Amino acid sequence: MFAAIFIPNFSVAAVFRAEPELRMKAVAIFEVKPPPEKITAVSGSAECLGITPTMTKAQAELCSEVTLRPRSALQESVAHAVLLDCAQSFSPCVEDAAADTAILDLAGMESLFGAGPEIARAIHGRAGELGLDANVAVATNPDAAVIAARRFAGVTVIPSGKEAEQLGPLPVEVLFAGWQEEAADDLLSTLERWGIRNLRGLAALPEVALSERLGQQGLRLQQLARGAASRTLVPVEEPAVFEEAVELEYPVVLLEPLAFLLNRMLEQICARLASRSLATQELRLTLELEDFQSHNQQSEINNQKFQSAIGNCKSTISSRSNQFCRTLRLPLPMLDAKLFLKLLQLDLNAHPPGAPIVKIHLAAEPARLRLAQGGLFVPPTPEPEKLELTLARIASLVGQERVGSVEMLDTHRAEGFRMKRFVVGAAHETIRKKDFARDSKKERVTTAALRIFRPPLGAVVTLENGTPTRVICPKKKEVQGTVLWKAGPWRSSGDWWEREAWSRDEWDVALQSAEGVALYRLVHDLLNGVWFVEGTYD
Amino acid sequence: MSSAVISTTAAQGRFFVLDAETQADVCTGEASSVGGVCPAGTQRSALSSQPALDRARIIQATINNQQSKILASVAPASRLEVCPAPEMVSSGIAAIDALTGGLPRGCLTEIYGPASSGRTTLLLAALSAATHRGEVCAVVDAGDALDPQSAADAGVDLDRMLWVRCGTINSPRRHRGTEEKNHKNKNALRHPEHSLEQLLRAADLLLESGGFGLIALDLADLLPQIARRIPLTTWFRFRRAVEHMPTVLLAMERQSIAGSCSSLLIKLRVQEIDANQAAKRRQNAAHSLPRACRGGVSRGSTIQNNESAPEGQKKPTHAQLLTEIEITAEVVRSRMKRKPARSAEIIFTSQTAWTG
Numbered sequence: 001m002f003a004a005i006f007i008p009n010f011s012v013a014a015v016f017r018a019e020p021e022l023r024m025k026a027v028a029i030f031e032v033k034p035p036p037e038k039i040t041a042v043s044g045s046a047e048c049l050g051i052t053p054t055m056t057k058a059q060a061e062l063c064s065e066v067t068l069r070p071r072s073a074l075q076e077s078v079a080h081a082v083l084l085d086c087a088q089s090f091s092p093c094v095e096d097a098a099a100d101t102a103i104l105d106l107a108g109m110e111s112l113f114g115a116g117p118e119i120a121r122a123i124h125g126r127a128g129e130l131g132l133d134a135n136v137a138v139a140t141n142p143d144a145a146v147i148a149a150r151r152f153a154g155v156t157v158i159p160s161g162k163e164a165e166q167l168g169p170l171p172v173e174v175l176f177a178g179w180q181e182e183a184a185d186d187l188l189s190t191l192e193r194w195g196i197r198n199l200r201g202l203a204a205l206p207e208v209a210l211s212e213r214l215g216q217q218g219l220r221l222q223q224l225a226r227g228a229a230s231r232t233l234v235p236v237e238e239p240a241v242f243e244e245a246v247e248l249e250y251p252v253v254l255l256e257p258l259a260f261l262l263n264r265m266l267e268q269i270c271a272r273l274a275s276r277s278l279a280t281q282e283l284r285l286t287l288e289l290e291d292f293q294s295h296n297q298q299s300e301i302n303n304q305k306f307q308s309a310i311g312n313c314k315s316t317i318s319s320r321s322n323q324f325c326r327t328l329r330l331p332l333p334m335l336d337a338k339l340f341l342k343l344l345q346l347d348l349n350a351h352p353p354g355a356p357i358v359k360i361h362l363a364a365e366p367a368r369l370r371l372a373q374g375g376l377f378v379p380p381t382p383e384p385e386k387l388e389l390t391l392a393r394i395a396s397l398v399g400q401e402r403v404g405s406v407e408m409l410d411t412h413r414a415e416g417f418r419m420k421r422f423v424v425g426a427a428h429e430t431i432r433k434k435d436f437a438r439d440s441k442k443e444r445v446t447t448a449a450l451r452i453f454r455p456p457l458g459a460v461v462t463l464e465n466g467t468p469t470r471v472i473c474p475k476k477k478e479v480q481g482t483v484l485w486k487a488g489p490w491r492s493s494g495d496w497w498e499r500e501a502w503s504r505d506e507w508d509v510a511l512q513s514a515e516g517v518a519l520y521r522l523v524h525d526l527l528n529g530v531w532f533v534e535g536t537y538d
Numbered sequence: 539m540s541s542a543v544i545s546t547t548a549a550q551g552r553f554f555v556l557d558a559e560t561q562a563d564v565c566t567g568e569a570s571s572v573g574g575v576c577p578a579g580t581q582r583s584a585l586s587s588q589p590a591l592d593r594a595r596i597i598q599a600t601i602n603n604q605q606s607k608i609l610a611s612v613a614p615a616s617r618l619e620v621c622p623a624p625e626m627v628s629s630g631i632a633a634i635d636a637l638t639g640g641l642p643r644g645c646l647t648e649i650y651g652p653a654s655s656g657r658t659t660l661l662l663a664a665l666s667a668a669t670h671r672g673e674v675c676a677v678v679d680a681g682d683a684l685d686p687q688s689a690a691d692a693g694v695d696l697d698r699m700l701w702v703r704c705g706t707i708n709s710p711r712r713h714r715g716t717e718e719k720n721h722k723n724k725n726a727l728r729h730p731e732h733s734l735e736q737l738l739r740a741a742d743l744l745l746e747s748g749g750f751g752l753i754a755l756d757l758a759d760l761l762p763q764i765a766r767r768i769p770l771t772t773w774f775r776f777r778r779a780v781e782h783m784p785t786v787l788l789a790m791e792r793q794s795i796a797g798s799c800s801s802l803l804i805k806l807r808v809q810e811i812d813a814n815q816a817a818k819r820r821q822n823a824a825h826s827l828p829r830a831c832r833g834g835v836s837r838g839s840t841i842q843n844n845e846s847a848p849e850g851q852k853k854p855t856h857a858q859l860l861t862e863i864e865i866t867a868e869v870v871r872s873r874m875k876r877k878p879a880r881s882a883e884i885i886f887t888s889q890t891a892w893t894g
Contacts, residue, residue, distance in 0.1 A: 379672045380784065382749030390747040394702055394740050402703040406686040406696045417686040422700045424674055446631055447692045448863050448888040449658035451683040451758070478653070515652035517808055519863065535685060537863065538658035538758065 001106040004145035006135045010100035011041040014079035017131035030057040032070045089275040095233040120155045144227035163227020168200030199225035242364045251356030266337040279333035280364040287324045288359035324353040331423040333367035346392045456532040481511040630663030633886040651806035656865035659888045662692035669695035673751025676700040680737045681759030704736035745779040757791040773799035801873040809864035862887045
């Protein structure tokens, strides 16, 4: 069994998908390139108003109720990708027959989706969910399914052996869809002269006589007319990315209308991913900017490419093409349009594009859906989606590189750590359990904690026999006084082979303060000869 | 005629609405005893009918029955169910656990004390215990004072600890500098009130997110007069937010500021040092010498002077170590237990990481 999905009036359907609010209106699509801008496609309601594809744009504009839209190759390519997504969500073997047609091999799909009618209805419903009004036909061979889908609206199921009967009343023109105009006209005029006007007539012609007159081409057409032509499908590859794009009539300056457009695009991408049981771990937003050069000077981000060390977003601005790119990387595959929108909004608030936007392109890298089952005895952890949003919000408050988890570096240098992205994962669960079991056997010792002064407080230190006896910290009045006790010095140095060499003596000192005795770490930088208070023991 | 009888009973102050069909039956001779108000035109031939009286009695009995059921379902205030005691988790320090029973989940716990009183030590111990339980923790650091090395030494699983470093204004330009260079810029931007605002907003977001085993608010570096600017309603909001979550909300500050919102209030202070205690400590140091000499590192007593090494102990040649900081913890208030007649206190010691 094969199914064919056909999108009637494809240009209009592509516009309806991009702008669903136009569905209730009369819409005419015009070709932009040639000087007399001609109408190429019209919606049903526009046709009722008398708008026809032969009109020019100027003529159509006389009717105030008609909404005119330029034909967009971008929208049509996206609609075509959606059509293939719809087909591939049912069968792995899908042929890309035309821009508006896809053929599916349904062999073995009955156990999953039911018999032919159920599958056809499911395909029709899925196409509707993805924003396309499709004709779906199911037949025993692909060509019969395509012919039926092109001519019969809605869902059509042709039972086995009934192909010729069902297709018989159709005009012979349906066989020449996609043919070159001259070749099709020649054959059609020949058939016209023979008095063959529908497929039943063509199917009834004697095969030998037909082959003598029209050759193998004639026999092939007769096979199609009988619904008996058989062939194998040429499967199309699965897409590497899921893309949506919008060309704007007027440049968008504010983030609010941009968010409105992004929301629609994200919902469409999420619907496409959901139809394929996929999620995404990376979203790439590319904004084409208007008059980039003038805004470039204002935003002082000329030809730069920077990436946060711990951030989940990467920004790229190319000076060659006026594009502004943001990449949103997620720790786990997710599929939540609202979450993606919030994350993109927060990111764009922190990194505004700096110029009006004329085109939006959004691409999602597909990933397998996250399968997780919480254990009964596993402590609860934050939901990844909620946590991601929370982290993004906190990052917008305090800065991207000031929120996350800590990774210790292999160095004895002070502040020998770096911030990294906070991810709750169960990757090292087993290792941790082992560590915990090992730690629980050991006797726990309470370790005194140090609180670091960032930046360190410069200090004036009085020395006696090379040991500190009095400390005065001009920036912090609390940290001053006579040294009651001291321990040290502890000398350390490193990175002497590099420019950032360090060498220091550390002292632990107790100073009498108004609240009592306080313990500090005093550091003598041996390279610069300065003293500073690094922190306090607490 | 569609009308209704509304009768009120003084005892319960309830309204009974009867439809027009029953109204005719109720508004008979005994209708006045029910308290009904009969509209004009309803006192018809039913006034003298006996079956109607029976029906009125049945309805009255039904109403009484319903009333008694409702009254039975309302528990008096004296018999209200006691709120279940919160689950207590280990603070990571056995002495504190013995004193307080642990840290309560779903409650706000305040730890306060002056500088060097062991607040951060207790916080890191709690974080270590929580991360070893497999929980995810968050530290919202108003002063950007956390030392990751100390946290690692205390046994905190750093991968499970979210650290929010408040105190700077977010700006994309900060991406480009190194850590050291950023410190200079951040210092200009750092302002205690700004840090406080960031801390509160971050805390709100984390509580809203949920799923954390422990959320610590580090206000230890803020001056009390600034920390007291946090409105009490904020603490009530935090308490309400954490109430039904298995999260330990820990606030660390110089003075108690949350008032009655905190379920557990622990006061810490470093042990007073006088001449007698110093002598005692020297004795302790002498006893603990064999353990301390592991790894060939000599060890002194608690905050011990170089010159005061006890006799018999080999005098260190090059350096002394700061060890065994004695901390006194006192439970000032606890919702879990009734306030003891005398303040309960314990003393525990902490030692620097390199003492082994």
